[in-house]
Amino acid sequence: MSSYNFLVVDDSPTMRQLITFALKRIHNSQVTEANDGVDALKKLSGNKFSLILLDINMPLMDGLKLLSILRGNPSYNDVPIIIITTEGADVDREKALKLGANAYVTKPIQTNELLKVVKEFLKINE
Amino acid sequence: MSSEEKEIKEADLFKKVEEFLQVFKKGEEFTHELLKENERLRFKIVKLEEDLRSNKKQGDNSQIKLLKDTIAQLEDEKNYMVNKFKEVESENKDFAARYVEVEEENNNLANLYVASYQLHSTLDIHEVLKIVVEIIINLIGAEKFALMILDEDVNELVAAASEGVDKSEIPNVKIGKGVVGNVAKTGESYFEKDMGVKRDELNEPLVCIPLKIKEHVIGVLVIYSLLIQKKGFNRVDYELFSMLAGHAATAIFSSRLYSQSERKLSTIQGFIELLSGKPKPK
Numbered sequence: 001m002s003s004y005n006f007l008v009v010d011d012s013p014t015m016r017q018l019i020t021f022a023l024k025r026i027h028n029s030q031v032t033e034a035n036d037g038v039d040a041l042k043k044l045s046g047n048k049f050s051l052i053l054l055d056i057n058m059p060l061m062d063g064l065k066l067l068s069i070l071r072g073n074p075s076y077n078d079v080p081i082i083i084i085t086t087e088g089a090d091v092d093r094e095k096a097l098k099l100g101a102n103a104y105v106t107k108p109i110q111t112n113e114l115l116k117v118v119k120e121f122l123k124i125n126e
Numbered sequence: 127m128s129s130e131e132k133e134i135k136e137a138d139l140f141k142k143v144e145e146f147l148q149v150f151k152k153g154e155e156f157t158h159e160l161l162k163e164n165e166r167l168r169f170k171i172v173k174l175e176e177d178l179r180s181n182k183k184q185g186d187n188s189q190i191k192l193l194k195d196t197i198a199q200l201e202d203e204k205n206y207m208v209n210k211f212k213e214v215e216s217e218n219k220d221f222a223a224r225y226v227e228v229e230e231e232n233n234n235l236a237n238l239y240v241a242s243y244q245l246h247s248t249l250d251i252h253e254v255l256k257i258v259v260e261i262i263i264n265l266i267g268a269e270k271f272a273l274m275i276l277d278e279d280v281n282e283l284v285a286a287a288s289e290g291v292d293k294s295e296i297p298n299v300k301i302g303k304g305v306v307g308n309v310a311k312t313g314e315s316y317f318e319k320d321m322g323v324k325r326d327e328l329n330e331p332l333v334c335i336p337l338k339i340k341e342h343v344i345g346v347l348v349i350y351s352l353l354i355q356k357k358g359f360n361r362v363d364y365e366l367f368s369m370l371a372g373h374a375a376t377a378i379f380s381s382r383l384y385s386q387s388e389r390k391l392s393t394i395q396g397f398i399e400l401l402s403g404k405p406k407p408k
Binding site: 012013014015017018021022086088089106107108110111112 | 229230232233236237239240241243244247257260261263264265266267269353354355356
């Protein structure tokens with residue numbers, strides 16, 4: 001059976017806990033949390049993730065900066081990245097998708113909807 | 127020829143005529159019998175032909191009846207299957223609807239669990255306020271809001287935390303004055319009915335939730351506007367508001383008590399050190 005390794009990057013502990021709570025519903029899933037872009041880069045080194053869930057507004061390094069770094073690195077080029085943000089304007093969505101995000105989900109999130117998106121990317125049929 | 131011979135000859139002739147008549151009579155009787163037998167056989171043939179026809183007809187009818195019975199049976203089976211299919215289909219729809227409900231409920235419970243877990247995860251007042259702000263942004267989807275805490279010395283609500291608007295821009299509110307003051311006074315939540323109407327945000331908030339410990343109001347959560355993608359409130363939002371009304375109040379109150387007691391403790395310790403002349407080892 002496949003196992004899934006997720007990286008959740010969000011400066012809000014509430015959001016991290018909620019997203020982790022949702023992802024743990026997928027069998028054989030492991031979730032690593034990072035509270036900003038810099039912390040995420042540390043946790044990315046030496047680890048392989050099945051999917052990354054990324055907030056935009058974060059201290060130290062924001063989500064879009066981290067996204068462009070990851071898309072510029074061949075090791076993370078094919079890792080699906082889902083943006084989860086409060087920024088609901090079309091211009092923000094387009095910007096993130098142009099930088100290489102695979103999906104754009106706005107807060108407040110519905111955990112079941114988020115799970116559906118995650119499962120689609122990982123082709124999980126549970 | 128003598129008369130005697132003549133008589134004998136006549137007698138012979140008479141006898142032969144008699145015999146011929148008898149043979150003829152027998153022949154007539156036989157012919158009658160044959161005709162009778164013929165009649166009987168013809169009648170029998172007609173009867174047999176009729177029987178044959180009737181049997182054939184009966185045979186056809188019974189086959190049709192058998193086929194009709196089979197059709198009726200198949201029709202019954204089909205109706206049963208159709209009904210069963212409809213039953214299963216409606217059950218399926220019911221299960222799908224229940225699944226959606228359960229998923230929604232699960233989502234709501236996850237939100238409530240996480241919010242209450244985070245609220246009670248610290249006794250630091252600043253962290254508690256930060257968590258309340260996070261919950262309102264991330265779980266409710268508010269863009270501009272303030273957390274007003276009651277200053278009992280002046281009986282006014284003072285902004286303790288805010289988002290989307292600077293704390294200094296939010297005026298203090300007297301208890302009983304305006305929408306916010308009235309919510310603090312009555313302890314009843316306020317929801318603006320028409321969210322689409324253009325308003326003077328700071329004076330006409332969308333939502334005011336009293337933060338209460340039992341019936342004692344310690345503050346008011348005031349929401350001025352929602353995120354662009356948030357078009358209105360759903361069931362979980364009202365549950366979150368109700369949870370915040372109680373849990374945020376308790377968390378804020380207990381963290382304030384804790385910081386006060388920490389301060390008092392350090393003051394008492396200072397006094398003890400002063401009286402005993404022994405400074406606290408560092």
